[in-house]
Amino acid sequence: MFTHTRFVVAACVTSSLLFLAGCSPKQVAPYSGNGNGSSQVPPQESTQPTMGTITEEMLPAVESLDATGEGTSGSFAEGMDQQSEAYKRAYGRSTPNFKPIYFDYDQSLVRGDQIPTMEYNGSYLRDTPGSRVLIEGNTDARGTNEYNLALGERRAASAKKYLIEFGIETSRIRTVSYGEERPLFPGTGKDDYAQNRRDDFILE
Structure with a gap:
């Protein structure tokens, strides 16, 4: 009985090995990116980008920026329309080497969220x-016009004070107030007002 069991086990192992030895590896087509596992792109799709493929031509031609806001081939402002809304929101009327800072309503202190810009x-x-x-x-x-001229001067003076504390010589900084006289955004909405409560920095 024991010998018969050993014979059956040996026969099963032998037949399994023979079966496995007869199997050849399956040929797998390389991944084509078209999502169906086939190595060939159907003729009607041959000129179109396939799903899951990113090509340089498909991406918008936007200049990359480094950590300082400078592009890899010059300033981000180069080639931008200075009258566009995007430019005005990024630079106000500031020279592209600088960035504007913004103030709360009826306030002249530099806000905490504007300190990185002042440091820049x-x-x-x-x-x-x-x-x-x-x-x-x-x-x-x-x-009133008079009140806003005074408020604009206080805002410019706050930025000047910050720069002096940063280590910039007083003789290199001038201030002027335009008050409400030069709105960058002429609307009367909340966002327009927020954009106009601003210090611009002009390189001389």
Whole structure:
């Protein structure tokens, strides 16, 4: 009985090995990116990009930026229409070497969220010792003209004070207030007002 069992087990193992030895590896077509496992693209799709494929031609021609906001082949502002809304939102009326800062309604203190921008502007002045800057204070249209001229001056003075504390010489900084006289966005909506409560930085 024991011998018979051993014979059956040996026969099963032998037949399994013979079966496996007779199987050849399956040929797998390389991945084509068309999602169906076939190595050939159907004729009607041969001139079209396939699903899951990203090509350089499909991406918008936008210049890449490095950590400083400078493009790999020059300033982000190069080639931009200075009258476009995108340019105005990015730079206000500031020289492209600088960025504008924004203020809360009826306030002249530099907001906490604007400090990185002030550091960016200060770093440019520090790294280019011969440069000078004009800070232009602006307000939205609410309030009297006289009040807004004074508010714009306080806003410009706040930015000047920050730059001086940053280490920029007083002699390299001038200020002027335009109050409500030069709105960048002429509308009366909340966003237009917020964009107009601004200091611009002009390289001299």
